[in-house]
Amino acid sequence: MTLTTTLIAGLVLGGTYALVAMGLTLQYGIARIMNLAYGDMIITAAFAAFVVQALPSMNPLIGLAIVVPGGFVFGYLVYVFLLSPLVKRAPDKATLEVDSILTTFGLLFVIQGVLLVLFGSNYTSYTFLNVPVSIFGTTVAANRLIALVLALTFGLLFYALLTRTRWGTALRAVAVSPQSAQLVGINTDRAAAVAFAMGTALAAAGGTVISMYQTFTATGGVVFTMKALIVVIMGGVGNLLGALTAGLVLGIVETTVSTYVDPGLTLAATYTIFLVVLLWRPEGLFGRRVR
Amino acid sequence: MITAFSFAALAAVFAALAAAPFFLGTYGIGFLLGLVGYVTLASAWALFSGPTRYVSLATVAFFGIGAYTVAVLYETLPSWLVLVVAALIGLFVALLVGLSTLRLAGVYFVIFTFGLAELIRQLVTWYEVNVTGTLGRYLFVDYGPEVVYWKLLALCAVTLAIGYFIKRSRWGLALKMIGDDEVVAEHCGLPTARVKLALFAASSVIITLVGAIQAPRWTYIEPTIVFNPTISFLTLIMALLGGAGRLWGPVVGAVPLFLLFEWLSANFPDHYSIILGLLFIAIVFVLPNGVLGFFEEHWNRLRARGSAGRTELSQDREAG
Numbered sequence A: 001m002t003l004t005t006t007l008i009a010g011l012v013l014g015g016t017y018a019l020v021a022m023g024l025t026l027q028y029g030i031a032r033i034m035n036l037a038y039g040d041m042i043i044t045a046a047f048a049a050f051v052v053q054a055l056p057s058m059n060p061l062i063g064l065a066i067v068v069p070g071g072f073v074f075g076y077l078v079y080v081f082l083l084s085p086l087v088k089r090a091p092d093k094a095t096l097e098v099d100s101i102l103t104t105f106g107l108l109f110v111i112q113g114v115l116l117v118l119f120g121s122n123y124t125s126y127t128f129l130n131v132p133v134s135i136f137g138t139t140v141a142a143n144r145l146i147a148l149v150l151a152l153t154f155g156l157l158f159y160a161l162l163t164r165t166r167w168g169t170a171l172r173a174v175a176v177s178p179q180s181a182q183l184v185g186i187n188t189d190r191a192a193a194v195a196f197a198m199g200t201a202l203a204a205a206g207g208t209v210i211s212m213y214q215t216f217t218a219t220g221g222v223v224f225t226m227k228a229l230i231v232v233i234m235g236g237v238g239n240l241l242g243a244l245t246a247g248l249v250l251g252i253v254e255t256t257v258s259t260y261v262d263p264g265l266t267l268a269a270t271y272t273i274f275l276v277v278l279l280w281r282p283e284g285l286f287g288r289r290v291r
Numbered sequence B: 001m002i003t004a005f006s007f008a009a010l011a012a013v014f015a016a017l018a019a020a021p022f023f024l025g026t027y028g029i030g031f032l033l034g035l036v037g038y039v040t041l042a043s044a045w046a047l048f049s050g051p052t053r054y055v056s057l058a059t060v061a062f063f064g065i066g067a068y069t070v071a072v073l074y075e076t077l078p079s080w081l082v083l084v085v086a087a088l089i090g091l092f093v094a095l096l097v098g099l100s101t102l103r104l105a106g107v108y109f110v111i112f113t114f115g116l117a118e119l120i121r122q123l124v125t126w127y128e129v130n131v132t133g134t135l136g137r138y139l140f141v142d143y144g145p146e147v148v149y150w151k152l153l154a155l156c157a158v159t160l161a162i163g164y165f166i167k168r169s170r171w172g173l174a175l176k177m178i179g180d181d182e183v184v185a186e187h188c189g190l191p192t193a194r195v196k197l198a199l200f201a202a203s204s205v206i207i208t209l210v211g212a213i214q215a216p217r218w219t220y221i222e223p224t225i226v227f228n229p230t231i232s233f234l235t236l237i238m239a240l241l242g243g244a245g246r247l248w249g250p251v252v253g254a255v256p257l258f259l260l261f262e263w264l265s266a267n268f269p270d271h272y273s274i275i276l277g278l279l280f281i282a283i284v285f286v287l288p289n290g291v292l293g294f295f296e297e298h299w300n301r302l303r304a305r306g307s308a309g310r311t312e313l314s315q316d317r318e319a320g
Helices: A003-029 A038-054 A060-089 A093-119 A142-164 A166-176 A178-183 A188-213 A221-235 A240-260 A263-280 B004-022 B026-052 B059-073 B079-101 B106-132 B145-168 B170-180 B182-187 B192-217 B229-242 B249-267 B272-286 B290-306
Strands: A132-135 A138-141
Touching: A003 A038, A003 A138, A003 A142, A003 A188, A003 A221, A003 A240, A038 A060, A038 A093, A038 A188, A038 A221, A060 A093, A060 A188, A060 B272, A093 A221, A093 B106, A093 B229, A093 B272, A132 A142, A138 A142, A142 A166, A142 A188, A142 A240, A166 A178, A166 A188, A178 A188, A221 A240, A221 A263, A221 B106, A240 A263, A263 B079, A263 B106, B004 B026, B004 B145, B026 B059, B026 B145, B026 B170, B026 B192, B026 B229, B026 B249, B059 B079, B059 B106, B059 B192, B059 B229, B079 B106, B079 B192, B145 B170, B145 B192, B170 B182, B170 B192, B182 B192, B229 B249, B229 B272, B229 B290, B249 B272, B249 B290
Parallel strands: none
Antiparallel strands: A132 A138
16 A cells, blocks of 8 residues: 555545544533443444435435434434433533443443344445446545445534534533533533434434445444544544544554554554553643643 | 451352352363453453543453463463563553553543554454464363363452452552542642553453463454454443442342353343443443442431431442
């Protein structure tokens, strides 16, 4: 592989990471839920896309129109039925954090169990637009390019929603200070539910995009959660552009490691980055100290 | 409070457990072995995570390290030395995790431990495939399951004893304070990071030893077997069911859940993770302080009604 090929492959992967990390940063930054089942929501979406694209006269791109709203509804229901009672009961932030970690850890096993029953533990994939496209002097599969374009489109769309609309400003106010947000008439509970649902919708988009160019398995959720979490911390919790940048960086580093060192060491590379961030700038590369 | 009588009763229980292999068949020994293993795991987990409320999701990472160390070294070193080596590796990893995360907010620790088992599994797989050229190892030892069981039982007793003495020492108070309010603890001059680190290391070494002692049970070991995330999950749910803040909580939680798990994995091998996951969520919702905390709360309330006036419900919510 040449350097350009590696770089493009890294950008494709990084774009996907950035996309899913944005969803997680919404959930943790605004809804204050540390969602350990996040990766399994991504995998669920990947399987959903797999099922949808197999239907007659369907393809994954149209599938997005089903899977992403589906993710939104699923996330909303999970928040309202599973997490909102915990939020209301928690006397302080630390208790909520522990409770949400435990609940979503339980949810992880439920989702994984359901996926295993439905689809088994084998690696799954489908072919979609696996045709070579020539770009910058190298050839890339068209599905990867589409994945990158989709990731960036979704990312920028959500960024614009959050920064340019009144509704997005309200969500960001909740992220900065839930108490003060209530004082100016923002319904924080609803904002949290919407943010959590939006986060799940982004996970669904990410899962669909991933399914277009990667194999996936029912038990692979942990790794995605881990990578999304590391990107979120690198970018600074609640910081969308930080997540975007950090996601691209992680994708490029991982692709470089798997091309030039060994594909079996990508998670080790991820952890090394995490370790460096923890020791050097735990508030994130682009974050301010807010906690 | 444990009196001389309770000590005698406890000694009798352990003596009976130690004698059990002479009366039981292979299945019985295997069953007790698994049970004692999980009691030890849950107790060791609660040793650190109970009082400090730092949720560790890395149980199986240390368990797997222990088991794999034995699989690699059991032919070259005497068995006690293998255990020492396993403990040292566990200690090293625990210090690495602890030093990089325990001075930060608890959530970094959780995240780090969440992926740790997967990281170590991938590293071991990579090492086995690229350096030794084989994936999976056979493990034949010249002693039977009863020896494994006795070793585990001894480790279990030691773990409970450590838990008991920590609770009664200055360390126990320090830990409780860290769990209640870390900022206050720090202002009182407690070296919070060091206390947490030491306890996390102790807990991880015990978990590593459980893995190392249990390893011969498998005879064939490969990364996917010994780094199975279900082990982390079961340990956590057992400790939480009983009440992680109490000495006997994990024991109380481990026994029924182990029975349930045995039954589920025999009858619903494909569905047990769904059932356990739902059960786990239910426990977090209904019994946030565990069974023991629940009964203590209600007992206190009953007593409060009986002797109106001088009451204290201060023990409510002490564990969390």
